Amino acid sequence: MITVKYFASLKAIAEKEEEQIEVQSSISMDQLSDIISKTSPKMADIIRDNKIMISVNQEMADADTVIHDGDEVAFLPPFSGGS
Amino acid sequence: MMGMKWHFFHLFLVDLKTKGNVMSTTTESKIRIQLENFSVSDEIETMKKVSRNIGGITTFLGTGRELSKGQNIAQLNFEHYPKMAEKKLEEIRQQAIKDHGIIDMSIIHRIGPIEIGENIVLIVAVGEHRKETFVACEWAIAELKRVTPIWKRETTTHGEVWVQDTP
Numbered sequence: 001m002i003t004v005k006y007f008a009s010l011k012a013i014a015e016k017e018e019e020q021i022e023v024q025s026s027i028s029m030d031q032l033s034d035i036i037s038k039t040s041p042k043m044a045d046i047i048r049d050n051k052i053m054i055s056v057n058q059e060m061a062d063a064d065t066v067i068h069d070g071d072e073v074a075f076l077p078p079f080s081g082g083s
Numbered sequence: 084m085m086g087m088k089w090h091f092f093h094l095f096l097v098d099l100k101t102k103g104n105v106m107s108t109t110t111e112s113k114i115r116i117q118l119e120n121f122s123v124s125d126e127i128e129t130m131k132k133v134s135r136n137i138g139g140i141t142t143f144l145g146t147g148r149e150l151s152k153g154q155n156i157a158q159l160n161f162e163h164y165p166k167m168a169e170k171k172l173e174e175i176r177q178q179a180i181k182d183h184g185i186i187d188m189s190i191i192h193r194i195g196p197i198e199i200g201e202n203i204v205l206i207v208a209v210g211e212h213r214k215e216t217f218v219a220c221e222w223a224i225a226e227l228k229r230v231t232p233i234w235k236r237e238t239t240t241h242g243e244v245w246v247q248d249t250p
Contacts, residue, residue: 008162008234009245055232058167074164074232080246081161081168081192081233082224083145083203 002027002067004036005074006043010052014043014075026068029054029061043075052077113189114172116163116233120202121191130207133187139213141220145204147197151246154239159197164232168192171231175223183219185210190223192233 002021006014014036021035029047037044046052053076054061067073112129115121123144131137147159172190179188185208192204206223208216227233235246 005164007164007232008236009247055164055167058164058170074167076164076232077234077245078247079228079230079232080235081163081204081231082228083147 003072008077010075010077014040023069026066029063115191118195126207130189130209136211137209138211139216141208141216143206143220143224147199147201149199156237158238160236161194162234163194168232175226179219179223184215185219
């Protein structure tokens, strides 16, 4: 099971804050995008276009990062903290 | 008499536990992401107690402003990625100490709804001399904006918008 989290503007696009995705083994980011595209094609496009940042287990990741069962993947739009 | 002794012992234990907590959370309390407001003067006083060698303190206080890109802002709202955001702030603190030679730093960022004029973020850099604290404080706020998963949503008369870039 992979936990996928969406933050800020991405919550409205994915129409959810979080989802659990069942996987049989480790998967690539492309494979995760394919799974997400079934319920949220627009969100999958954003992931494929590298328009956002990705973290895996709260460490910054990229399109080549392999995702394992039990991982927490988060899709992060550009940050705007501070003032 | 026994009851009184036991009561005293109990108080002693509570006191030890309290002191223990303060000691164990000293580092953690220098990095906080919280809903509630903070007192700038209290935070400075806390940092002044870190070392008797402190000779300079620089603070950055970010507050909610009314105008953004020509739009009147009614309210701000901040969201964060719990744990990851705190972890990034702690990394910034550690790097500021290591790279800029300051004695210590605290970083506090609020989340949730923020009214215009309210406190948003506070960075307190303490050092032996002013120069390193100025540099560390400026570096830390820029780094916070660059690497910390915190997002700002502005409410204007035209609706709500997530801010995607901040100067």
